Amino acid sequence: MASPLADRLRPKTIDDMVGQRHLLGPGKALRRIIESGEIPNLIFYGPSGVGKTTLASIIARQTNRALRKLNGTTAGTADLREIFTEAENTFTAPNGILLYLDEIQYFNKKQQQTLLEFIENGKITLIASTTENPYFYVYNAILSRSTVFEFKTVEKAEVAKAVERAFSLLEEERGEGFQIEDGVVGHIALACGGDVRKAMNSVELCVLSSPAADGVRKITLETAKELTQKSALRYDKDGDEHYDLLSAFQKSMRGSDPDAAVHYLARLLEAGDLPSVCRRLMVTACEDVGLAYPQIIPIVKACVDAAFQVGLPEARLCLADGVILVSIAPKSNSAHNAINEAMEDVRRGKYGPIPRQLQNKHFDGEDNPVKGQFYQYAHDFENHWVDQQYLPDVLKNVEYYHFGENKNEQAYRQYWEKVKGRKL
Structure with missing residues (x-):
C-alpha cells in the first residue's frame, strides 16, 4: 500500500x-x-x-x-x-x-x-x-x-508551489499526462486554508476522480471545487481556533467593522455553531452598544429568536441583520463599566447595611429609638424625583455610572441636570 x-x-x-x-x-x-x-x-x-x-x-x-x-x-x-x-x-x-x-x-x-x-x-x-x-x-x-x-498557516502562493509539485510527482508516478484546467491549482491552494497536507490530499483526490482518455487525465476546476468545497474551514469547538474566531467576531462588531463581522459570522455559521453566534451577538449588543442605542437589545433578541425558530441555513439572514446593526450602531460601554465597578466593590466586601428608608419594613421594634421608615415616594414629587440617600453609608458618594458621550446619554444627562439642579 x-x-x-x-x-x-x-x-x-x-x-x-x-x-x-x-x-x-x-x-x-x-x-x-x-x-x-x-x-x-x-x-x-x-x-x-x-x-x-x-x-x-x-x-x-x-x-x-x-x-x-x-x-x-x-x-x-x-x-x-x-x-x-x-x-x-x-x-x-x-x-x-x-x-x-x-x-x-x-x-x-x-x-x-x-x-x-x-x-x-x-x-x-x-x-x-x-x-x-x-x-x-x-x-x-x-x-x-x-x-x-x-508556525503559521501557509500563504496561498506558497501552497500553490506544493500543489504544482504534487501534480508533477503523480504524473511521473502514474506515467500519465495531466491536462489541468486554469484555476485548479489556485483554487486548491486557497481552499486548503493554509494546510499543505490537506492540499496534497485534494490533489490526490482530483487525480483519482478524473477520468483518463488516451493516457491523459483532464482535471477540471469543477472537480476541484467539488472536492474542496468545505476544506478551508479550520474549526474545533474545544480548541484555540474556536475561541479565536469568536473573539474576532465580537471585536469586529465592537470595532464597528460590518464587513469583518459578517466574514466571521459566515465562518461560524459554516461550522454550524449557531448557539455561540447568538450568545456573542446578544452580549455585544448589551456590552458595546448599550445605552447609546438601547432599543437595539430587543431588536437583536428578536433576530436571535428568529434564527433559532427558522434554523440554518435561513438563520443566516436574521443574524446578518443583527450583526450589521450592532456593527454600525453608536457605541457605549458605560453600563458595562458601571456594573463591573459595582461588582468589584461587592467582591471586596465594600457594602453596608441597606439605608433604613429603603428596607422592606413597615413597623419598628421596641428597640428602635427613632420610629418610622422615612421613605419618600419619588412619584409624589415634581418630575418624579426626590433627593434622598439610596446607597449604604459606606458608599454614600460613590459614582459607578458616568454618562457616555453619545446623543442618547447626553440627552439623559441634560434632563437630570435640570431636574436635580446640579451638574452630573
Missing part, C-alpha cells in the same frame, strides 16, 4: 519547504539554530499541516540524530521509557535521539514529568508539537527548558 502523497512529497531540506519564512528564511533565528547543529529542546506551536513534522525530520537528518516519533494521543509512559533505554545505548544512537512528540497537549502532567526526567542529560533532544497554546497545555518545567516557535 502506497504511503500518502504528503509523505511521498515531504521536503528533505529547509529550502524545499513551503511557508514559515518568518522562522526559516535566510538569517532567521530558527534556521540559524538548525544550521549550528546544536539543537535545544523545541516546541512547535501552530495549526496542522504547516510543516512541523517535516521540519523535525529535516533537523534529525541534518544533525545526524536518530528520529523517533510518538503521538500524545496514543503513546504512554512505557513508550517513553523504551526510547530512553535506547538513548542509553551509544551504538544504536551515537549522536543521540531526537524525539518528536506530536500533540504533547494530550500528555497528562505525570507523563510530562516523566518526559522531563529524560531530556535533562542531553541524550534525548525533544521537539514537541501542539495545535494548542503551549502556555496553557504544557507543563511549566518543560516550557522553561524549551524554546517555543509559532
